[in-house]
Amino acid sequence: MIDSHTHLASCAQPDEELVAAAVAAGVQRIVTVGTDAESCRLALAAAERFPEVYAACGLHPNEAAGCEDADLEPIAELAAHPRCVAIGETGLDYYRQHAPREDQARAFRAQIELARTVGKPLVIHTREAAEDTLAMLSEHAGGLKVILHCFSMPERIEECLAHPGWFLSFAGNLTYPANADLRTAMLRVPAGRLLVETDAPYLTPVPLRGRGNVPANVVHTARAVALERRVSYRQLEQEVEAAAAAAFSW
Secondary structure, eight states: OEEEEEOGGGSSSOHHHHHHHHHHTTOOEEEEEOSSHHHHHHHHHHHHHOTTEEEEEOOOGGGOTTOOHHHHHHHHHHHTSTTEEEEEEEEEETTTOSSOHHHHHHHHHHHHHHHHHHTOOEEEEEESOHHHHHHHHHHHOTTSOEEETTOOOGGGHHHHHTSTTEEEEEOGGGGSTTOHHHHHHHHHSOTTSEEEOOOTTSSOOTTSBTBOOOGGGHHHHHHHHHHHHTOOHHHHHHHHHHHHHHHHOO
16 A cells, blocks of 8 residues: 655654554555655655655645745755655645745745656645635646645546546545545546545544554555445555556656
């Protein structure tokens, strides 16, 4: 199984414990995601240390306050590293709004162009900003691979699937009883474009909800996905591994 999106540096346990537990659970690869220059450096350090770990480097929309070109220069330098497999997470967050919307949009556009320059996929965070996020991607991200992290737009599923280079990644909130619409949307995603993730230390899946999340827990979300799709865990595992390889080009 693949954990397509986690934050090792934000978890309580040391990286070596997190990676060892994930491998013991059957997780073959982990993408740990930076949200600013410092966490991107930590992500790449983990990717250099552990063969199972890869990094995504970006500036999170909640970190984009006052964003200028100079703020993205360190991200661009780190993005060229061979263990960096994606740009992001970037996007728009109108729920917390720790950064003005215009700053979020400026950082988002810049990272779309960075992804184009380095030839790597774009990892998208969107929260209560579906309309503007999809408009930005449609206008500026043509030809790029896009990974919709922690997919949260079930009402826009068909619009997302209309873009053949877009991958949809589902996190532990898929397992929450209230999220039937998310499970229904997940069933629409064809094999080869569906990913699973933990977003650890957040969004711990059932049956471990209430504890801090870790990459090993991606198997619980994957089992829930396999059950909903009425396929074996092994089949889903093969499909997710193929989708991740297509998305991240490893």
